[in-house]
Amino acid sequence: MPTPETLPVTDRSKVKRVPKRGCYDRALINQILDEALVLHVGFMANNQPFVIPMTYGRDGDRLYLHGAVTSRLLQNLEQGIDICVTATLLDGLVLARSIFHHSMNYRSVVLFGRATLVDDEAEKLHALKVLSEHIVPGRWEQARKPNPQEANATTVLAFPIEEGSAKVRSGGPVDDAADYELPIWAGQLPLKLTPSAPIADDKLESDIPVPENLLHYHRRA
């Protein structure tokens, strides 16, 4: 089944506040999901909302989540309860002439749906590769792959990219007309998650070089 180019606009996915910033375009949603490293996963348990940061990977129309079999979080999610997953990229601060018009530049995705347990062994191993390659492309072939015991100790869930939206703000400040006369600096301060030099493990043999994918690590395409 080909990927639809846009997600449907539903009552829960419709961007109501500043709707011009809302978007249902799959290419943009994928781009944000592929750049972010952390999802915030929201769910109810014992009548209490929880929001927990998790890593993930995307494979076409699904996200994979994972964790220890013993994880309460995973045990909750695999029941197929309604969840909301949100990825947020902070791109910068927007400095206006008035405090009121200060803002942030960001790209976020909010998705709604239910996760399902991945119990097929081959799909589970594939999902673990997707999760690994999402974070460090190329790492799967560099490191020791999961053995059956490790796979058994891991719960993998699939979450469909079916319903949700992206929201984006970019560009400079928009001030009230009269405020442009004020002698106040205005503009943007770009922000980006940036790697510094890799730090070798204390126990590493000194003749093992840092792989290229870590020396030149970056998130954006």
Add this chain to the structure above:
Amino acid sequence: MPTPETLPVTDRSKVKRVPKRGCYDRALINQILDEALVLHVGFMANNQPFVIPMTYGRDGDRLYLHGAVTSRLLQNLEQGIDICVTATLLDGLVLARSIFHHSMNYRSVVLFGRATLVDDEAEKLHALKVLSEHIVPGRWEQARKPNPQEANATTVLAFPIEEGSAKVRSGGPVDDAADYELPIWAGQLPLKLTPSAPIADDKLESDIPVPENLLHYHRRA
């Protein structure tokens, strides 16, 4: 009332997965909250969990949230429903010799409670200052402050720092004993949200200099 040095460990706040990473120390919780720029706020509406990124500011034992009076999100939160707010700082990738032991270094805070509307005018203005100074210290005095119309168009909520926990992972990988023999690079890749040079608004008079607090912007103390 002096700030307690630790938060109580409750059923919903107890860190169950890798409990050694859990912490209830207020100084650490404050440090994480003061460094992060975005909270992910989780709540139920129409039987559906939502997770929405928001800016915030901390003043002692409370967080302030804000948004447009017309915001559906704020209208939901001000009802005093149970919410969960989570701040996550991603500090780096942890590269182990095995895929299984790969991890991330992070510092996160998860808080539970209910928000209340700030309707006292003086407290509201104070809260707007706290929100502004959280993001760019010094900006409040540089920009035009909110006028009564702008304050009236803004909903401000207070959220108590009373129940929750921090969770922290730091340091290098921990591999299985046998894997230390493998010729695989292992270590950490530190990550940090980093500003680049400020970009002046197109409409800015060229003789207005970039303020020092933006030229030397950083989050960590």
